Amino acid sequence: MIPASLPRAMRLMGLCAATLLTFASPAHAQLSVDVTDETASNLKIAVPALPTNQSVGTPAGTTEELGRKIAEVIASDLKGSGLFDPSGPSGLRVPSMAEVTAPAYESWGGYEALVQGFVRSAGGANDITVGCYLYDVALKSELTRKGFIVAPADWRRAAHKCADAIYARLSGESPFFDSRIAYIAETGPKDARVKRLAIMDSDGANHRFITNGQSLALSPRFSPDYGSILYVSYIGRRVRIFVYDIGTGKQRLVTESSNPTFAPRWSPDGRNILFSMAIAGNTDIYRVTATGGTPVRLTTSPGIDVGGSYSPDGTKIVFESDRSGTQQVYVMNADGSNQQRISRGGGRYATPEWSPRGDLIAFTKISGDFKIAVMTPAGDNERILTNGWQDEAPTWSPNGRVLQFFRTTPGRDGMSQVWQVDLTGVNERRIPTPLNGSDPAWGPLLP
């Protein structure tokens, strides 16, 4: 029977969540995955299609079809994290509704964990309710359950939320699947490339172009509330930062200046914008309030000071500068004081990005080729994570455990595509985009 644990009254931001936990017996090791262990074998998890009590039509398909598609997205998310070896929904028996809360454990003996759930709806444009349950097969115990109420068109979000609940329960980490990416879609030859601002879900779905490609678009950044996007546009044959409002489709300049402005970044609270501005050829970093006003200059060196990324508490900024002669990474207070170099290894260091967890700085390591790498905010424990010809500009997942970046291939036919790697450096995959892509910027976890 379906538990009455998913009251509509708990609906929040279009998504309802309800949790009931039961605890495993201490006589048996608890199921878990370790995001830091690159040698651990992936956890075998079954994800059969979600049954429905009655298959009814919705604008996104019947509830029976949605049950299969949601299971596909859950399995894809879990596989993409690199921690799981999911099976299903194809090839797996669809459980009955009664089994959803009372699994037939003996029929899932080949798996360590089991994901079950259901989809139900009153039909039509009414919201759908998606139940999501995680079981430990060996212990025959429930590990977590969640319920989500979404518009039929948002069924993928329910799937991502379910995958997030499974990932969080088994890894002990914060979730990240239910989030979005802004990036630059690329077409055309290398010397006349068309670059368009585009957005998509973290897995590449729900893709949407925002600009038409008539002017170059570069380096987008989602606002923390997903309401707007900062990016650089060459419209009018000038290099300027615009803020595009996703709701209204209107855009405005971040700051009025006759000088070029580029490399925009949000503060974690969305109230301030960092940007780089070149005056008479000298680039420095400035801050302006998101609503406008007079910019405040934060760096004054005659070298190139560019980019910048706030610490999650907003008190510090990591940025790159060639004041020493080559690109290196520095940390300063948010008001520009106390600028200290943190990069100490060989080669050049570029595009530093502070992890949302605060514990690491991701950056592009340049020593001929470009690699994605991480180090602590003190510049210690540098680790190279990727090995492409040019792997550039990492962006953090909301939980600080996964990075996306873009990988460029050499030569006349060289092209860029969006890739993802986890902090072990082992789990690497390309993010599917309709065209080639660059400059991915990962937004926060959706509420």
Next chain:
Amino acid sequence: MNRFARPLLIATAVIALSACAKKAPQELPPAPADSTATAPTPPAPTGPVKGSQEDFVASVAADRIFFDTDQYNVDANDQATLQSQAQWLAANPTVRVTVEGHADERGTRDYNLALGERRANAAKNALAALGVDTSRITTISYGKERPAAMGSDEQAWAQNRRAVTVTVQQ
């Protein structure tokens, strides 16, 4: 290595330019063969229209100067190129120009935008020192977004580390 590549590149640029200079008149329409003309007409002009982008490219030593990796200094060869551009601008005092700064693909995107700004401004400052009013010169950086040579080798990179002077046609 880059130093050695420079003379070759300049030679390449000059060859390309002389090819342009020869080709430009051929693109003009043939002279009218009107045998009934009664009044004597002045000879049809040959060569590009004075003050045009074609005229600029045909007249100057080169429309661009090149830089070493991560550098933006204007050396003696560049100075001679810019001198020829300044002379043309003195002879065409109503023409304005944009200096486009570029970088090779071996730098990260934002840094290369800043580097292209440095290069464009270095060329602008040199033109100003040669007497060109700075109000006639705007700059723009394309970073690594618009390579002139598409390969991923030293020769292509050397051609892409450049500042290109382009006339602004009304």
